[in-house]
Amino acid sequence: MDQFKKELIRSGFIHKPLPLNRMNSFEKNQKEKECIVFSRPIINEYHAWIHEGRGRIETTEKSVTLISSTRYSSWAEGAPEDGDYVNFGEVCAYLPLQNEDWTDFTQLKLDISAICKNVINPNVILTVENDGVIKIPDVYNREGTHVINLEGQEKQTYVLDISNLPRDAVKGIRIFSGANGSYMNLPGEMNYTVENLVVEKNEQRSSAKGWRAPKKEIVFSHIGYGTNYSKTAILNADEFSEGTFQLINAETNQVVFEGKIIQVATENGVFGLLDFSEWKKEGSYYLRVAESKTEVFKIGPSAKLKESSIWKSLNFIFCERCGCPIHGIHGTCHEDIIVSYKESLVSFNGGWHDAGDLSQQLIQTAEVTSSLFEVAEEQKTDELLYLRLLEEGEWGLDFILKTRLDNGDRVTSAGITRWTDNRIGTMDDATPRIHNSPYDNFLITGIVAKIIRSLPATYAMRPQLLQIVKEDYQNALAGYKKTGYTHEPVFWEHTYSTSKSLFLATMSWTAALMYQLTQEDIYKNQMKDWFDALLLCQESEGILLLNGTNIKGMFYRDETHKVFQHFNHQAREHLYAQAFEEVLTVSENEDWQKRANDYADYLEFLAEFTDPYPMYASGIYKEDEWTDEESFNKQHLLVGDEAKESYQKQLQLGIKIAEGFYIKRFPVWFSFRGNNAILLSMGKSAGIMGRLTENIHLMDIADQQLQWIVGKNPFGQSMIYGEGYNYAQQYSVSSGEITGEMPVGIQTFGEEDEPYWPQFNNATYKEVWVGVAGKWLSVVAELLKFEHRGD
Template sequence: PLPLDYSKSFETFGLTKTVLKSDILCDMEDMSKWSHKGIGTIYQTNERSKDGSHSLRLSAPTTVDEFLGWGLGFGTCLASYDVGGENWEKYNRLHFYIYPDCEGARSIYLNLYVENDGEIKVPDQYGREGYHEINLINGQWNECFVEMTELARDKVTKLSFAIEVFGKERTMGDSLKFDVDNVKLELIENPEVVSGWQPADNRIIFSTTGYGKESEKTAIVKVANHNGKFQIVDYNTNQTAFEGDIKAEKTHIGSFETVNFTDFQKEGRYYIRVGDVSTMTFYIDRNIWEDSAWRVLNFMFVERCGYPVPGKHGACHTDLNGEHNGKLFAVNGGWHDAADMSQQTMQTGEIAMSIMEMANRAKEKGNNDLYLRLKEEALWGIDYILKTRFGDGYRAQTWGTNLWTDGFIGTMDDEGWRRIRVHNRAFENFVFSGIEAHASMSIESDEMLRDHLKKVAEEDFKFAMERFEKLGYEELFDIRGGVDHAAMASRSQYMANVSYAASLIYKLTGKQY
């Protein structure tokens, strides 16, 4: 995986903001307002502290013998501070320190909850708002903050920190420990804008990816003091390479000041300057999106399931299983969902096809390194959609989990709703037949795989047609068809997939359906 550049993170930027007011909420020297609920325990510790002599420690096991019944994963270790209904509206940021001590854990986070019982309830009746997941670096103090510009906070009753117990990944030990200290309420200058399209004060909104050499090049400006001009400055020489006028524009979403430097087409590294405000650097390049392709590819590699991703996780979910025709099967592979560790075969297939299309484009442009790496990642997804295909119209379609499982089939972390759902639905088979046909036409070096994909593309299209002729569109609303993301498809999307799959098979085989 590519290394993370923390210098460009929002967290690093946020800590540079000017603090206008700061008041201690809890320095962890008095534990009388803290309470515990759920798994594990909380206590005051003098092993380490950021300020003073003590910190608050949350401690929980990495796995348990039974589900708690509330919270996420196996359950939650919740440490709550009684705020007492205080009005926090004169503050716009929480600031605190967290030290994770989690043996062998490579992906670390702690949750923060704020509850408000004022005019607007937080969380609301649907459990929304007031939750924040904090990514952390293990084995060191992390300086953390949460801006709360638009969060209702006129009568705050509770502030909580929570460990979500998600099981034991390959290198992890038996316990999760988090020390929290020096929780402050702050008023900061230039908080982030949450709603609407207006930038924050003294900010220039630009394409952080950069701009194509011949593409449109614009940015939105909100700078208090300027002379009506903007400059494009060469990063290497610090000399102005282009200057233009700032223009006022009124659109259906608001009034803005904008800059346009489309006519400037010299490739290089630059930044925009308006008055005394400058952006981070960006590139102008004819192949500007190749960098984004590598970054997206990196993200997908890290999301692989069942594969040891260096520095992230080991080969996972080897015990997740389902049943078809009385036979038990185990399956992992493809890519995890972005939000948890679930797996949707449909989504893996769509991603595989998108990556394959990107690979074909890279090949056309002569970028062989990117082409080969994209093709490799696409084939990882193609392997999964073949692995989950049973050859009779049925597929292992979806499984849901937010756990690192224990590797033993039949234990509680792979039972119940976490088992893989198997069903035969025309919609999915239409989609997969198109993906298989496209992959067959894109593969050059593996003749056996290419021919196999051609064969199964035709078979899956026929399975889909047989079922569609019996049930039509109604199968999408039939729970027996399998309850998953595809059940939300519209009729127009259904028709488009049928047409697209038939077109690809015709292009591959010359056969009309």
């Protein structure tokens, strides 16, 4: 029995968290490879720490200690009176510096020890402030901050790579930690000592920006390669300009395949490509070029390659449960997140915490629930995994039902970033929001209808669920007839940016599912009307490109065709593909099939622009989209007037494909950055359209989005903690590192259109997000469906 199976058994098959495996972590590799040229202490007689915020600090010549309670009976100065999206404040030590030039230094190093009591996830947060050519923190307060989740309380050395951080005039360092509540509301105290703070030059700096692969390393898919899909790896062409590579059986150490390194030139640079697609024999292998070699990976069917990632994703989702004690992380939580409704009180704990903070979103939980049931449906031959996925899915389904009120009203979200005391009526209670959103109601109805379709006929709650979706559909329809395509103007809701075309796609998809469940023509007729309206929002004539080709099939936000549909954080591109799938299941239509083919062609077209990497480009943009005030403000949150000028700069750094049209590899974005949800949603679309059109290339593209997340990116890093190799600490500030956690995704620096992935792990790009884990499972489900067709 292998080690992972033993860990699964000890966890009770994910009823306790899986243990953390730090042996393959980025931080371990970082320490082992470092080559320090020189080092300089930061603290000296000219520097004095300044206390800010809660608690107190104690200092010596070489150290500073932060001491604070974990909770207070008031909110911190400047916090909103209702406590929305805040903790109880922070204890902070600030070290002013004299605009020091650290350009020659590449890393910070510090020792941290702790004597904490009842603290959930002891952590220390560090911000570097730069007042040079580029200001840090940036205008969105994202850049330059890093959370160190402590690996135990004994003194340990932590390293932070600053080689890609602007540091020509460092004016200060801020070290702090949040008063975030305590375990089971027991009296708690934070006590952190930071000492031996130094700045160093390390010759073995890591790559953090651009498309070039790390020096002397082969970039490959840590999660392996599908038997019948393409198999490539990438390296720097100037380091291996010519020669051969070898594919080696990891069990026998015998060379099984040898190929020539192909030099490829793309918009993103010149690369060496290792192509071993013709090798299809299942097994464990590694690649070798001269003295460089990869870690071991597998070749095989998706069912085998993705099994461990399904368990680890499930582990992450389970550990984010709200209202349920999680062994070693937290006790029962958030029982005091309640709201008044019609002279009654409604509790909002349940489902899963949204992200690295503890906020709660109904739509997020509903979409994760859908993904759990989707992948469960494809795992019926593995009864243990199937039943465990159903169990976790039922936890989410329960939350969908408990937040359902009268006549389409739902409890929708709550801004929680603290562990509350679970006592209703005290100052730390959070009040969730209630909305009656036709869009949310259609989306949730569709999700539950799809779940019903996947359940066995003997499933205990099937009749009740069918009754609920019929009622919810009517409530959604009544709301739509009253308000049309508008919805609640609260930007914290996850569906805030919904366009008319996405609204139509969702309604068409839901109506098609309802028809399949009931065979009632009213649903079919509504489906046809809405789907025809949706197709008015699709590009059908085509745009003539500079290379003479014509591209069509993509969707606009509405039928005016002024603004293309984009996603820059929340991502639901897959709903267009799901609408095609379910509508064509209900009603064969030659024109609809043609439009589906056009959309599939567009998805293939978008996959070319990040070659040789597998990441989906974010889409096609018009240069004047920023002038559409309504859509711009819906798509981009927490921005000021600078955003419109920045939009134009970002577009110019994309790829011009026609007069007035650009391809952006990464989205145009501002405060909210990170594209894992986006590329996984697009990968889901590719998987659905690949199945519909029997297009193996689209299935391959879907699979490659997973490869990008697990290692086949310019940094050679896995973005799933505990899966693959070289995975780094993420922004999991409330619950700590979790096996299977996934972040929002790789970002860009400023207006650039190339990947940027510093060790700094601030929100949003490195914030863990259950929505990404759900989308990962959903893409895996598509690959398994394709693999299982005809079974």
